[in-house]
Amino acid sequence: MSDELCIQASDFDSLKAHLLGAAEERCAILFASQSKRSDGQIRFLVREVDYPTEAEYSRQGELEAELKPALVARVSKHAKINGLSLIFVHTHPGDRPPIFSPVDDRGELVLSDFLKSRLGSGENASLVMSNGGVRARILGQHDELRVVVVGRRRAVVFEPGLDGPSTSDMFDRQVRAFGAAGQQRLADTRVAIVGLGGTGSIAAQQLVHLGVRRFILIDPDIIEVTNLNRVVGATAQDVGAPKVAVAARYIRSFSPDAEIATWQGDVVHDVTARTMIDADLILLCTDSHGSRSVVQQVAYQHLIPCIDMGSTITQSDSQITGIFGRVQLLSPGLPCLWCSALLDAEQVRRDMMNESERRLDPYIPGSREPAPSVVSLNGTVVSLAVSMLLGVVAGAPFDATHLIYNGQASSLRSVRGEARSTCFICSRDGALAWGSNRQLLTRRD
Template identity: 60%
Template sequence: MTVRSGHSGAAGQKYLESLTVAIVGLGGTGSIAAEQLAHLGVRKVILVDPDRIETTNLNRVVGARVSDVNRHKTDVAADMIAQITSDAECKRIVGDVTRTAVARELRAADFIFACTDSHGSRAVIQQIAYQYLIPCVDMGSIITARAGQIAGIHGRVQALAPRLPCFTCCELLDSEEVRRDMMNAEERSKDQYIQGAHEPAPAVISINGTVTSMAMTMFLAMMVGVPSAARHLIYDARPPSLRSVSFTSNPNCYICSPRGVLARGDSQPLFTRDD
């Protein structure tokens, strides 16, 4: 997929309608992304998430109601999109993107929103973005606490595309976390290095909405030429501040360089699990 720019007005709207956009992860940020894409006029969406709505999700998953508890998040997101635009085409994939069969489904996308909270899933999505030349925007938010008090409220939005540094170049992936995320339940139970269960970072809908809106503007800048040059943004709610940051690509990176998986397509296996 080649990133285009300069589309405006009716031409830009028509182009958005022609795109197939994937959202990986339909929790706090992913559900908001689904809603905003529908309002923007995107008509073809691939929805990827392995989980069901739980009672604890209701305070942050847009479109979810008490009656949706135990329903797959993909179904809830698809219903929300259909209520906004009746002619939308939603492909629902209930599965983990770290699994090969699920990851391969993203090859049909023209753009990917990465809304996951694991290092393993981000590692897979970035490989797909560079290997298949599918532009992607990754987003995340986190609230940290210390001694029962909020210590930090942060958000990050980063574009992954040719000529832009990947997570690996930016040192944003923890190899130990990636290793763990690639394990199945039995392997985790036998791993002596894993202590206790992973606790997801707390988040609230206001910070998720801020981060997702920044990601959506970045998407519009990359695809239809909205005049915004930022491709890696860091948001801090406390000062408050929003800043653009830059990193240098490693010319020997095994992901985003020509010596790595860049533009290799199906000739390069994905670093995923087959089970």
């Protein structure tokens, strides 16, 4: 298990533009929070990038770059005040994949000792770049870090100890479509499915058939009779069984070796929400505003791409007036559900209440009427979402990030939105890339 350095796509593009292509070696400083997973893995989440001025180099040439102590003191102070780790970036010449040199090794030992005296025992990291790629490791050590770039795509740009893709003949037709490397990325990606009802159960079915082998399944509910017409894999004998158990059974029937973690709980609760931190990508298949608010915060705060989906059948006087579906990628650089005006603050408030609070609230009417739901519409929306996932993970040419389906008009259109620069969720002024350094807006009862 390798720890991970996660960089937003805009920051990675900025690093390449500022540092590569120059005649001399160049440096940058990254400030990163940490995201801590249940298995002990640490993910460094880059929040800020600092480019030293020419005056802050003590030496700089084609084969060397050294920063002045005053610069190191300045960035160390900023990191300590904000509780962040430091990642020191420098370039190597040439077009071959970079490796750390003996000079790098010696310099990092000195730097690591200095930072421990200033910042304490927390880990910091280093990253070397060339025109041929990147390589990262814990500062002053030989423990290499996986490097992941997150935006419209989730790209692993450096994988320690990678031996090359190994795929089964079962996926021959898919490999012909998006390559052996893309198929391997599907197998390596841990997908959390939040909600295993009418959409989530279909998503689980499609993903395991595509070759996803690592799952986190989250849902608080059990199978009811009214679920049987649209929950894939459920039978009459499953009434009363947890939805996560039914989904896990289906996955194992197709892939006995699949790695599956199940959690029967509601993501509005903090202990359940934290299970999503272990994921590499999240499929959001719930219909409550409260759960969607929490899931998207996890996505932006921990730099985990999330695909939100939903379908709606509107009626008037018992007549269908609209059939709609929506799929949206939530990831750094893209607007969140608040920026897209798709969450209702009052509904979020109600969803976050416990039962006793709901009974005492004069603004909450009786139980909510179940919304219409049809398996064919759910399947259409899920297929769009899973195709979007193939673009994010496997590099397939699915470029849309927000799709609207109109069943009555038989139309599909791509829409674009703008993220607010001061959004409390998806901006750098908000939760973006704060990882485990900040609490989630969840229930703790």
